[in-house]
Amino acid sequence: MQGVRMDPEIDSPSATVIEDGESTASEPQALEADTKTETASITSTDATSATGEYVIVQTGGGRSNKKTVANDDDEPLIDTTAAIAKNSKKTRRLLKQQEKRQKKYAAKARPQSPFDLPPEILQEVLSYLKPSDVLRLELLSHAINDFILDNEWPIAKDIMDRRYWVLRQCFPLPTHLSQVDEESQTALRNPRREKMTEIHKKPYQHIRAVDSTVICSCPSCLLAWNNLNVILDFWHSQQNLNMREPIPMIPRGMFPKWNLELIEKHARIVDRAMFSPLTYATIVEKHLESTIGTLLRQVRFPPHLPMHRHNKAAMPKTVHPVRLYHVTEKDADGTDEFLERDGKPSYEFPFSRDNYYSLLAYVPNRKWDKEKYEWVYFAKGGHERDLEWARRWFLPQEVPSSSQEALAASFQAATVA
Numbered sequence: 001m002q003g004v005r006m007d008p009e010i011d012s013p014s015a016t017v018i019e020d021g022e023s024t025a026s027e028p029q030a031l032e033a034d035t036k037t038e039t040a041s042i043t044s045t046d047a048t049s050a051t052g053e054y055v056i057v058q059t060g061g062g063r064s065n066k067k068t069v070a071n072d073d074d075e076p077l078i079d080t081t082a083a084i085a086k087n088s089k090k091t092r093r094l095l096k097q098q099e100k101r102q103k104k105y106a107a108k109a110r111p112q113s114p115f116d117l118p119p120e121i122l123q124e125v126l127s128y129l130k131p132s133d134v135l136r137l138e139l140l141s142h143a144i145n146d147f148i149l150d151n152e153w154p155i156a157k158d159i160m161d162r163r164y165w166v167l168r169q170c171f172p173l174p175t176h177l178s179q180v181d182e183e184s185q186t187a188l189r190n191p192r193r194e195k196m197t198e199i200h201k202k203p204y205q206h207i208r209a210v211d212s213t214v215i216c217s218c219p220s221c222l223l224a225w226n227n228l229n230v231i232l233d234f235w236h237s238q239q240n241l242n243m244r245e246p247i248p249m250i251p252r253g254m255f256p257k258w259n260l261e262l263i264e265k266h267a268r269i270v271d272r273a274m275f276s277p278l279t280y281a282t283i284v285e286k287h288l289e290s291t292i293g294t295l296l297r298q299v300r301f302p303p304h305l306p307m308h309r310h311n312k313a314a315m316p317k318t319v320h321p322v323r324l325y326h327v328t329e330k331d332a333d334g335t336d337e338f339l340e341r342d343g344k345p346s347y348e349f350p351f352s353r354d355n356y357y358s359l360l361a362y363v364p365n366r367k368w369d370k371e372k373y374e375w376v377y378f379a380k381g382g383h384e385r386d387l388e389w390a391r392r393w394f395l396p397q398e399v400p401s402s403s404q405e406a407l408a409a410s411f412q413a414a415t416v417a
């Protein structure tokens with residue numbers, strides 16, 4: 001039996017077990033005996049004591065041994081208890097109340113409209129819209145109107161950076177005269193200059209002449225004024241061009257009321273654009289629409305071709321085999337990115353509405369660099385350069401201060417003598 005030293009060698013006189021329980025056996029053997037015969041005891045009988053023999057009597061069973069084994073193999077405790085399902089009227093009522101409270105709180109915390117968003121996020125959202133849409137939003141309520149007006153510059157800047165990176169460089173704004181320094185204004189008002197620049201102030205039928213008492217009349221600003229007005233007039237004519245209908249022409253020397261009202265309206269919009277960046281962005285947006293509409297007109301509004309009486313199929317006719325800037329419908333995504341491709345430069349200003357029929361894309365103030373294979377924009381800084389030139393040539397010549405002092409000294413000396 002396991003754990004009981006029934007080995008004959010142990011029972012023999014040569015066994016190392018001694019009467020007082022001490023053993024002379026080697027240490028490992030003693031440890032083994034201690035563990036395996038924990039429940040056994042070694043006793044000596046009178047009969048055997050005389051002869052020096054010992055009998056090992058087992059006094060316990062294997063039960064206590066099992067306990068020992070169980071204690072040695074302790075395993076980590078795992079808590080397998082689970083919450084008892086709550087199922088009572090009171091619990092259900094409490095849960096219902098809690099659910100109701102949570103719903104109420106969630107409804108309160110959620111923004112009711114985009115205008116409940118933090119200002120920075122709302123500004124970011126608005127900058128993804130078209131400028132005309134942002135202007136329409138202003139009409140929604142006073143609060144929205146105030147917010148857009150307060151943040152008009154950053155919103156418009158983000159829109160221009162995202163959508164009209166090319167056109168904003170080609171169509172700069174004219175400068176209001178209030179933003180021009182006194183010295184430059186004096187030079188601009190010089191009668192000699194006024195006479196020399198008369199040719200630039202020639203009135204057009206489709207553009208109201210610039211008011212030089214309100215707007216800077218340097219060549220760059222005059223061109224900027226004319227360009228922005230042409231954008232609006234060209235956009236106004238798109239319906240006629242799409243339908244292949246003639247644009248109303250005005251005989252020379254005639255000034256019909258409808259035309260005066262139209263060009264006055266366009267001039268007011270450009271006036272406002274000088275102080276409203278969203279209005280300026282809207283003008284640029286319209287020109288992008290006109291340019292895309294013109295380049296894709298053959299696709300969007302195919303002409304009604306004559307039908308042969310024996311062949312009912314439309315006769316194919318390609319008017320523009322390769323479209324300028326290789327523009328496709330995919331490019332009509334509200335950005336002017338396609339205008340960065342190689343294309344035709346616009347050196348001629350559309351002097352009359354007659355030019356609209358052949359005008360494909362009017363993108364002035366840039367030229368194509370064949371070496372770098374990119375457009376070079378040159379409108380920036382034109383106003384400053386023109387004012388510098390005007391000051392140099394049209395300011396009254398001043399007598400140098402050193403000469404004045406010398407003259408005063410000689411006069412004083414003469415009077416003393």
Ligand SMILES: [Zn+2]
Pocket residue numbers: 175216217218219220221222383384386
């Ligand atoms: Zn100017």
